[in-house]
Amino acid sequence: MAQRVARNELQVAVELAAFIEDQALPGTGVAPERFWEGLSELLHTLGPKNRALLETRESIQSKLDDWHSHRRAEGFDFEDYKSFLREIGYLLPEGDDFKIETPETDPEFATVCGPQLVVPITNARYALNAANARWGSLYDALYGTDALGDLPQGKGYDPKRGARVIERAKAFLDEAVPLAGGSWTDVTALRVENGVFFVENAVGETGLADPAQFLGFNISDEGALSEVLLENNGLHLVIEIDPTTEVGQADPADIADVILEAAVSTIMDCEDSVACVDAEDKVLAYGNWLGLMKGDLRENVVKNGEKTVRRLEGDYQFTGGGGEKITLKGRSLMLVRNVGHLMTTPAILTRDGEEAYEGLMDAMVTTLCAMHDLKKTEGPRNSVTGSVYVVKPKMHGPEEVAFATEIFDKVEEVLGLPRYTVKLGIMDEERRTSVNLKECIRAAKNRVAFINTGFLDRTGDEIHTSMQAGPMLSKGEMKSQPWIEAYEDRNVDIGLACGLAGKAQIGKGMWAMPDKMADMLEAKVNHPLAGANCAWVPSPTAATLHATHYHKIDVKRRQQEIAAMNRPARLDDLLTIPLARGKNYSEEEIRTEIENNAQGILGYVVRWVDQGVGCSKVPDIHDVGLMEDRATCRISSQAIANWLEHGLVSEGQVMEALRKMAKVVDRQNEGDPNYRPMAPGYDGFAFQAACDLCFLGTVQPSGYTEPVLHQRRLQEKEERA
Numbered sequence: 001m002a003q004r005v006a007r008n009e010l011q012v013a014v015e016l017a018a019f020i021e022d023q024a025l026p027g028t029g030v031a032p033e034r035f036w037e038g039l040s041e042l043l044h045t046l047g048p049k050n051r052a053l054l055e056t057r058e059s060i061q062s063k064l065d066d067w068h069s070h071r072r073a074e075g076f077d078f079e080d081y082k083s084f085l086r087e088i089g090y091l092l093p094e095g096d097d098f099k100i101e102t103p104e105t106d107p108e109f110a111t112v113c114g115p116q117l118v119v120p121i122t123n124a125r126y127a128l129n130a131a132n133a134r135w136g137s138l139y140d141a142l143y144g145t146d147a148l149g150d151l152p153q154g155k156g157y158d159p160k161r162g163a164r165v166i167e168r169a170k171a172f173l174d175e176a177v178p179l180a181g182g183s184w185t186d187v188t189a190l191r192v193e194n195g196v197f198f199v200e201n202a203v204g205e206t207g208l209a210d211p212a213q214f215l216g217f218n219i220s221d222e223g224a225l226s227e228v229l230l231e232n233n234g235l236h237l238v239i240e241i242d243p244t245t246e247v248g249q250a251d252p253a254d255i256a257d258v259i260l261e262a263a264v265s266t267i268m269d270c271e272d273s274v275a276c277v278d279a280e281d282k283v284l285a286y287g288n289w290l291g292l293m294k295g296d297l298r299e300n301v302v303k304n305g306e307k308t309v310r311r312l313e314g315d316y317q318f319t320g321g322g323g324e325k326i327t328l329k330g331r332s333l334m335l336v337r338n339v340g341h342l343m344t345t346p347a348i349l350t351r352d353g354e355e356a357y358e359g360l361m362d363a364m365v366t367t368l369c370a371m372h373d374l375k376k377t378e379g380p381r382n383s384v385t386g387s388v389y390v391v392k393p394k395m396h397g398p399e400e401v402a403f404a405t406e407i408f409d410k411v412e413e414v415l416g417l418p419r420y421t422v423k424l425g426i427m428d429e430e431r432r433t434s435v436n437l438k439e440c441i442r443a444a445k446n447r448v449a450f451i452n453t454g455f456l457d458r459t460g461d462e463i464h465t466s467m468q469a470g471p472m473l474s475k476g477e478m479k480s481q482p483w484i485e486a487y488e489d490r491n492v493d494i495g496l497a498c499g500l501a502g503k504a505q506i507g508k509g510m511w512a513m514p515d516k517m518a519d520m521l522e523a524k525v526n527h528p529l530a531g532a533n534c535a536w537v538p539s540p541t542a543a544t545l546h547a548t549h550y551h552k553i554d555v556k557r558r559q560q561e562i563a564a565m566n567r568p569a570r571l572d573d574l575l576t577i578p579l580a581r582g583k584n585y586s587e588e589e590i591r592t593e594i595e596n597n598a599q600g601i602l603g604y605v606v607r608w609v610d611q612g613v614g615c616s617k618v619p620d621i622h623d624v625g626l627m628e629d630r631a632t633c634r635i636s637s638q639a640i641a642n643w644l645e646h647g648l649v650s651e652g653q654v655m656e657a658l659r660k661m662a663k664v665v666d667r668q669n670e671g672d673p674n675y676r677p678m679a680p681g682y683d684g685f686a687f688q689a690a691c692d693l694c695f696l697g698t699v700q701p702s703g704y705t706e707p708v709l710h711q712r713r714l715q716e717k718e719e720r721a
């Protein structure tokens with residue numbers, strides 16, 4: 001039971017009150033009394049509105065369920081369906097054209113296109129790594145992954161593999177920063193003379209085909225050229241020259257590495273990749289965010305037997321061609337993802353003794369923490385335009401987006417911040433947002449800094465919304481359905497029409513196979529090609545490799561081309577439900593699908609509930625490690641719930657699959673000393689959570705996993721305490 005202290009009309013968990021008063025408030029100029037009074041007002045005035053919006057979600061869902069249940073018997077008519085959606089306020093009228101009016105955003109939103117990294121904020125080691133992932137070694141990313149088609153063997157440096165890496169990296173340079181004559185492959189020397197960059201290769205002395213791509217350089221302590229700063233499509237890259245390294249020594253021009261500007265921005269995630277269920281967890285999350293915003297977050301790291309202290313990188317300095325100083329950010333531009341409108345938290349009780357809405361608390365506390373960045377007078381700043389970037393997930397329709405803007409109006413008022421300091425990232429990841437996207441953007445037109453297609457949650461919502469319409473297609477087939485293409489394209493089209501280009505990001509979703517980098521290199525070029533300023537990657541290495549795509553594709557030009565296409569709206573495609581019509585899945589296909597989903601759910605849930613780990617790499621039945629978070633868990637559990645609901649599979653069969661897969665997951669975790677096997681008892685909270693997600697999936701709000709996961713994790717924590 002949490003120990004609480006009274007603050008204004010609130011009962012606040014002691015660790016949260018102490019965090020706010022001792023760590024977050026000092027230095028912001030906000031007095032504790034003002035903060036608590038403002039938070040109390042926020043929770044008491046906006047809490048009831050929050051509740052009403054959730055009731056609207058439930059009411060719409062139950063109307064949809066009834067309608068589909070009847071139409072299953074009576075026959076489905078598409079025009080009839082659309083009329084019904086309009087009648088119940090699901091599909092809303094679209095207003096006049098407009099352009100967003102967000103005040104000045106940082107260049108990482110307005111002009112620079114590149115990868116967006118996401119990281120669980122509760123893991124300081126990873127979060128620091130992510131913040132520092134603004135720059136990444138292309139040589140390391142190619143060497144250490146399957147990007148070249150195979151993985152490195154053995155421990156030491158293999159010069160043969162190294163040669164393949166260098167060949168590939170130089171081929172990349174030939175594309176991104178081509179030479180006037182010959183190839184980077186044959187370069188024998190690099191030099192900067194009177195501010196001009198010269199290259200020697202097989203054709204003799206040459207330089208860049210476009211000399212404007214040369215921006216600056218650095219000289220080593222020994223007086224030799226050590227770094228050359230180049231630029232392509234607004235992204236920087238650095239050629240490292242170092243004859244003292246094994247790689248540099250073997251290179252005719254002493255080139256030791258190619259460093260790419262990689263994670264241009266990073267989402268510090270308080271949502272689907274973390275497991276925060278109480279004040280203790282929330283303080284860990286807020287504390288790391290505060291450390292990132294103050295700039296003093298540190299973490300002791302032991303890697304390969306070596307102890308180091310991980311901290312934030314400083315800026316990156318160069319001398320320009322004209323002798324001027326060039327300062328580039330050493331850190332990724334950080335956003336913070338708050339939770340959505342759904343959950344409440346035991347960290348604060350309102351005057352009625354009820355749990356406060358977690359999203360309201362997140363809004364106030366994460367903005368407060370970010371004030372330390374806004375107040376900085378020296379050293380690297382996260383935002384040079386004085387902005388705080390908050391990603392707001394899982395909103396259903398314009399009314400909920402308007403509610404988010406109202407929350408931040410109030411937060412700014414309480415904290416004494418200029419109106420529209422907080423910029424919003426709108427996750428387009430619920431169906432009612434996708435179908436009303438233009439009106440959702442309008443609802444935040446003074447704050448919107450990104451729209452992003454979170455296709456994982458979106459797929460979960462696709463299944464849940466039309467749960468009663470019939471059995472859905474399998475997870476694999478779902479990816480090639482008309483709705484998803486229409487969803488992705490419409491998001492870009494509407495974003496461009498609303499004037500996001502040059503002001504705000506139009507983003508795309510996560511690469512969820514963290515070890516499959518060759519496949520990512522092949523596939524994810526489609527994101528900038530589709531007009532996305534940024535797309536999500538699960539790791540710094542993936543960011544470095546995905547950065548190469550933004551060198552290939554000039555997103556700004558691509559956005560202009562797409563806008564000029566005037567593509568049709570495709571609302572009908574968007575509303576086409578991915579039903580398994582006319583499909584007759586074999587018993588084997590059904591068993592495989594259920595087992596695959598069960599394995600993903602269990603592999604994820606067991607670490608969530610037992611260890612508080614919110615994002616995991618879980619092998620699927622083909623042994624491919626998949627990034628699993630709450631959104632992927634929502635898909636798998638909703639998929640099982642849907643097939644159960646329509647009798648494609650029985651409860652007994654699902655339970656058999658869960659038990660079988662629990663043994664597999666136990667085996668996969670054998671090496672983890674903190675792991676508690678689920679078999680043979682199948683009675684732990686984690687296994688029960690997996691069962692609830694499947695067997696009670698149809699009645700979970702919007703098919704979300706949070707209520708079940710929180711409840712079971714809290715039980716687990718209580719038992720351990």
Ligand SMILES: CC(=O)SCCNC(=O)CCNC(=O)[C@H](O)C(C)(C)COP(=O)(O)OP(=O)(O)OC[C@H]1O[C@@H](n2cnc3c(N)ncnc32)[C@H](O)[C@@H]1OP(=O)(O)O
Nearest residue numbers: 118119126129130272273456510538539615616617627631
């Ligand atoms: C639908 C959605 O909402 S998607 C958004 C939510 N998802 C995410 O945020 C995914 C974030 N990614 C992750 O959490 C992890 O990459 C996982 C869980 C997928 C895989 O983690 P692991 O199995 O530990 O990765 P792996 O062993 O391959 O690599 C670990 C190394 O990579 C680094 N790393 C991995 N992921 C990240 C990351 N997202 N940010 C920063 N560093 C990272 C770690 O710091 C570590 O390096 P270190 O030893 O120097 O500290």
Ligand SMILES: O=CC(=O)O
Nearest residue numbers: 454455456457631
């Ligand atoms: O938040 C991202 C998603 O895909 O869901």
Ligand SMILES: [Mg+2]
Nearest residue numbers: 429454457631
């Ligand atoms: Mg999501």
